Amino acid sequence: xxxxxxxxxxxxxxxxxxxxxxxxxxxxxxxxxxxxxxxxxxxxxxxxxxxxxxxxxxxxxxxxxxxxxxxxxxxxxxxxxxxxxxxxxxxxxxxxxxxxxxxxxxxxxxxxxxxxxxxxxxxxxxxxxxxxxxxxxxxxxxxxxxxxxxxxxxxxxxxxxxxxxxxxxxxxxxxxxxxxxxxxxxxxxxxxxxxxxxxxxxxxxxxxxxxxxxxxxxxxxxxxxxxxxxxxxxxxxxxxxxxxxxxxxxxxxxxxxxxxxxxxxxxxxxxxxxxxxxxxxxxxxxxxxxxxxxxxxxxxxxxxxxxxxxxxxxxxxxxxxxxxxxxxxxxxxxxxxxxxxxxxxxxxxxxxxxxxxxxxxxxxxxxxxxxxxxxxxxxxxxxxxxxxxxxxxxxxxxxxxxxxxxxxxxxxxxxxxxxxxxxxxxxxxxxxxxxxxxxxxxxxxx
Ligand code: NDP
Ligand code: 2IT
Numbered sequence: 001x002x003x004x005x006x007x008x009x010x011x012x013x014x015x016x017x018x019x020x021x022x023x024x025x026x027x028x029x030x031x032x033x034x035x036x037x038x039x040x041x042x043x044x045x046x047x048x049x050x051x052x053x054x055x056x057x058x059x060x061x062x063x064x065x066x067x068x069x070x071x072x073x074x075x076x077x078x079x080x081x082x083x084x085x086x087x088x089x090x091x092x093x094x095x096x097x098x099x100x101x102x103x104x105x106x107x108x109x110x111x112x113x114x115x116x117x118x119x120x121x122x123x124x125x126x127x128x129x130x131x132x133x134x135x136x137x138x139x140x141x142x143x144x145x146x147x148x149x150x151x152x153x154x155x156x157x158x159x160x161x162x163x164x165x166x167x168x169x170x171x172x173x174x175x176x177x178x179x180x181x182x183x184x185x186x187x188x189x190x191x192x193x194x195x196x197x198x199x200x201x202x203x204x205x206x207x208x209x210x211x212x213x214x215x216x217x218x219x220x221x222x223x224x225x226x227x228x229x230x231x232x233x234x235x236x237x238x239x240x241x242x243x244x245x246x247x248x249x250x251x252x253x254x255x256x257x258x259x260x261x262x263x264x265x266x267x268x269x270x271x272x273x274x275x276x277x278x279x280x281x282x283x284x285x286x287x288x289x290x291x292x293x294x295x296x297x298x299x300x301x302x303x304x305x306x307x308x309x310x311x312x313x314x315x316x317x318x319x320x321x322x323x324x325x326x327x328x329x330x331x332x333x334x335x336x337x338x339x340x341x342x343x344x345x346x347x348x349x350x351x352x353x354x355x356x357x358x359x360x361x362x363x364x365x366x367x368x369x370x371x372x373x374x375x376x377x378x379x380x381x382x383x384x385x386x387x388x389x390x391x392x393x394x395x396x397x398x399x400x401x402x403x404x405x406x407x408x409x410x411x412x413x414x415x416x417x418x419x420x421x422x423x424x425x426x427x428x429x430x431x432x433x434x435x436x437x438x439x440x441x442x443x444x445x446x
Contacts, residue, residue, distance in 0.1 A: 004034045012053060019102030021322060025109050025347060026053050028354070032429035046445075048437045055108065057081040058101070061151040063129060065144045068137055077148050079127035079155055079163070082108035085439035088159055089125030090115055090375060092166030095173065097132045104128060106322070107166070110346055111375070113432030114368040117407045120379035125161055127152070133168050134288075145176035152177075153184045156191055158385070164193040164378050167321065170240060170285065171196060171206070190385030193378035202381035204396040205374075210244025210344060211397070212373015212404050213317060213365075217342035218252065219408035220363040221315075223422065226339075229253035234313040236260045237320030238284055238291050241344040241371070245317050246277055258308035260320060261291040265308040268300035312336040319344035327352030334360045343367035354425065361421055369411050369428040376403045407431075 001009075008030050013023055030049065037043045063077040078101065081089045091111040094104070104126045112124030131144055156163060165174055174194045181191050188200075195201035204211070214228070221227055231254040235242050238259040246256045255271035259280065268276070276298060283289045295302035309316065309329035316338050318324055324345065325333070330353035333341070340363040343349065347367055349357070357364040377400055384390050391399075414434075415427020440446075 002031065002034065004038075005030050008034060008049070011050075015054075016102070016105070019105055021106040021347070022102045022109065024351065025106040028351065028425065029109070029113070029429045029433075032426040033433055036430050036433070042441060043437050046441055048440055051440065052083060052112065052433075052436065053109065055080050055082045055105065056084060059127075059152075059155050060101070063131070063144065063148050063151070065140070065147045067140055073144075075129050075131040075144070077127070077129050077151060078104050079152060079161070080104050080108035080125055081155075081161055082124040082126070083112040083436060084123035085436050085443060086116060087121035087123045089161035090122035090164075090378065091124055091126040092128075092164045093169045093173075093177075094126070094128035094166040095131045095133050095168035096128070097130055099128045099130045103322075107346055110368050112436060113429060114372045115375055115379075116432040116435045117369055117410060117428065118372050118376040118379060118403055119406060120376060122162075122375065122379050122382075125163070126166070127163055128166065128169070131168075133173070138172070141173065142176045145173055146180045149177050149180035150184065153181050156181075158189045158191050158382070162191060162193060162378075162382060164375070165240070167239070170194075190382050193381040195381070200381075200385055202377055202384055202396055203391070203393040204400060205377045205381055206240065207244040207247070208377035208400055209241045209371050209374030210246070210319065211248045212376065212400060213241065213245050213319070213342050213344040213370050214248040214252065215373065215401055215404035216365050216370040216408060217315060217317070217340055217363075219405060220340055220342065220365055220422075220424070223412075224339075224363070227252070228315070231255070231314040232257055232312065233315045233317060234258045234308045234311050235317045235319055235344075236265065236308055236324060236348075237318075237345065238280055239320075241374070242317075242319035243277065243281055243284070245319055245344050246272055246280075247274070249315075249317070250274060250277070254315070257313070258311055259291060259294070260308055263290050263292055264302055264304040264306055266291055266295045266300045266302050267308070267311055268294075268298060309333050313338050315340045315342070317342055317344055318348035320348065321345055322347040323350050324348045325353045326350045327356060329353065330356035334362060339363060341365070342370045344371050346371065358423070358425070363422075364424055366425050366428050368432060369407050369424060372407055373400050373404055376400060
């Protein structure tokens with residue numbers, strides 16, 4: 001490791017003990033930025049890197065709620081307000097039993113760069129709870145959301161901090177959270193994004209992350225004169241991001257052959273066509289069932305307890321969670337002919353996996369660039385709320401496509417190497433950094 005990165009990381013690790021995912025996210029960024037900052041001493045003197053790695057504020061709270069049996073349950077609630085240099089804090093809420101401070105700090109840190117890349121005026125934040133929505137009734141989820149918002153409402157607002165969804169937080173949860181916020185504040189305002197279309201939501205927001213990940217992959221493929229037509233694609237996850245990535249790949253002429261959940265993955269060599277996808281959307285979003293049921297219905301293979309990266313593909317779209325592709329799996333992907341990895345999830349590839357992609361010079365779009373379409377359309381939802389004027393599907397999708405094309409341009413600008421290889425990791429990290437760093441410089445020591 002570069003000794004300058006090593007020294008920087010030693011400080012981060014000693015100040016933030018035990019927060020492994022946070023260390024991982026900061027190190028990846030530091031490897032791109034430390035050489036850049038040395039060439040631009042104004043950032044070094046102002047200690048921008050040191051400041052950007054420290055949250056502006058962390059809120060940690062108790063979330064007590066009553067389950068259907070009348071028993072009291074207690075969860076932890078968090079909101080990390082990471083950086084507000086270029087706009088109000090913006091980022092999702094995650095409800096999952098693995099949520100802890102380190103996980104949310106990694107996500108909030110990534111969000112700062114991602115939001116900057118969109119070119120919209122949004123700072124970075126993230127929050128959530130170790131609450132597990134799986135197996136809970138709608139009433140239990142509602143009581144939990146109401147209790148969570150009863151504390152969170154005092155820290156957020158349309159000009160302060162605007163949460164949205166992430167793992168375990170979809171339309172149902174955003175509805176319960178919004179209802180409680182409105183009741184507490186007596187104010188109908190754009191305090192959350194991902195709202196229902198009848199009450200201030202934006203068309204295309206549900207589709208945006210998955211579509212955006214595919215648009216970004218299409219831009220990467222274009223640099224090598226390729227597209228999605230006839231390509232075999234493996235996708236992980238089967239939630240919001242995976243569903244709409246699958247839809248867009250199919251629309252562009254590719255064939256998605258896998259999807260997964262925490263129980264395992266399904267392999268359908270014939271491809272997951274729109275009819276089968278409609279079944280999955282109903283299974284996951286309404287029945288809240290398991291992906292295994294797809295294999296039973298369509299006679300596909302189900303691989304219990306494993307991930308889809310052993311299946312031969314041209315393009316891989318990890319859309320489930322962090323560290324879901326390790327070094328060995330990356331080697332298998334490349335050995336099987338995979339030419340492109342575009343990350344719908346946040347930090348799905350381990351550092352060892354990323355090394356393999358770089359070494360083999362495949363097209364690798366890191367999450368903070370490739371999955372920025374979700375938060376970009378959240379930004380457009382905020383604009384529509386401020387204007388009190390909804391835009392059409394076509395208008396929002398057009399802006400989403402332009403945004404992904406522009407993000408790709410920025411990453412090429414900052415990531416192109418002397419042999420013309422595009423290092424999208426450096427491109428995204430430096431491209432996301434510059435605007436935030438310049439804003440911080442202008443605003444003084446804050
Ligand atoms: P959902 O809750 O809708 O779906 C998550 C999917 O990933 C489910 O299939 C889930 O399986 C699976 N999964 C979650 N955790 C694990 C785990 N630890 N091990 C194995 N499988 C797991 O979430 P989203 O689709 O919204 O989010 C997916 C990823 O995309 C996350 O990394 C998120 O941070 C990222 N992202 C989301 C955005 C959005 O707009 N929603 C925007 C940008 C990034 P199971 O149901 O069994 O838990
Ligand atoms: O990781 C992400 O970018 C999200 N979960 C979406 C955040 C948002 O504010 O829409």
